[in-house]
Amino acid sequence: MRTFADLVMINKQLASVIRTDQPFMKWSTFKSIKVKQVRLERVFVYQIRNTGFLVEASHVMIGGLGCCWSIDVHHSEWPMHLAQLEKLAPGRAATWGQVMPLFFPDDGLTCYTTLVDPAGEDDPAPSAGLRLLVNKLICLTNIIQGRVLAMDD
Numbered sequence: 001m002r003t004f005a006d007l008v009m010i011n012k013q014l015a016s017v018i019r020t021d022q023p024f025m026k027w028s029t030f031k032s033i034k035v036k037q038v039r040l041e042r043v044f045v046y047q048i049r050n051t052g053f054l055v056e057a058s059h060v061m062i063g064g065l066g067c068c069w070s071i072d073v074h075h076s077e078w079p080m081h082l083a084q085l086e087k088l089a090p091g092r093a094a095t096w097g098q099v100m101p102l103f104f105p106d107d108g109l110t111c112y113t114t115l116v117d118p119a120g121e122d123d124p125a126p127s128a129g130l131r132l133l134v135n136k137l138i139c140l141t142n143i144i145q146g147r148v149l150a151m152d153d
Contacts, residue, residue, distance in 0.1 A: 004033050015042055018059075019146055021067050038063035048136050051108030051129075052076035057140060069144055071137065077110060078103065104129035 008027045015024035025040055040061040047054055056072040081102060084094050096102050105111045106128040 004028075004030060018044065018143065021061065023061060046140065048108065048133070051132065052105075052110065053108060053133055053136070055137070055140060057144065071140070073133065073137070075103070077105075100127045100130060104133060108132050 004027065008025060011024045011026070014020060014022060023038075023040060024042070025038075027035075029035070038061075042059045044057045044059075045054065046057070052075045054074040054076075056074070058070045058072070059067065060070065061067045081096065084096075088094060102111045104127045108129050
């Protein structure tokens with residue numbers, strides 16, 4: 001297996017191109033090793049400037065089945081908010097108050113700059129933070145689809 005791994009070649013230039021469906025790896029075949037299926041995954045990580053949002057865009061190529069994209073979104077404060085769920089008793093609810101400003105802060109950084117009423121039960125309309133994130137995801141989607149548009153900060 002080590003000999004096989006040593007002979008895998010990565011085309012770094014092709015691997016860094018965001019819009020390509022060409023395999024960026026090549027390897028020699030051996031009689032003793034039969035490759036049944038190949039899955040190549042490229043992950044592009046973007047920190048949205050001046051926010052706590054991190055976006056991972058993954059391009060997956062599965063030999064013989066085609067290609068697909070997936071996008072994962074993270075925020076630096078989400079683990080802290082979601083930690084409450086780990087100690088939650090069955091049948092109990094988290095005490096988050098207004099969820100939208102908590103998970104999608106208006107400034108994109110922290111909910112502590114957005115007034116959050118812990119007793120509030122009804123969430124307001126989508127926050128500026130959610131709009132900020134969605135606009136950046138739309139820009140990223142346009143790039144992936146080949147529609148090059150100017151991205152603001």
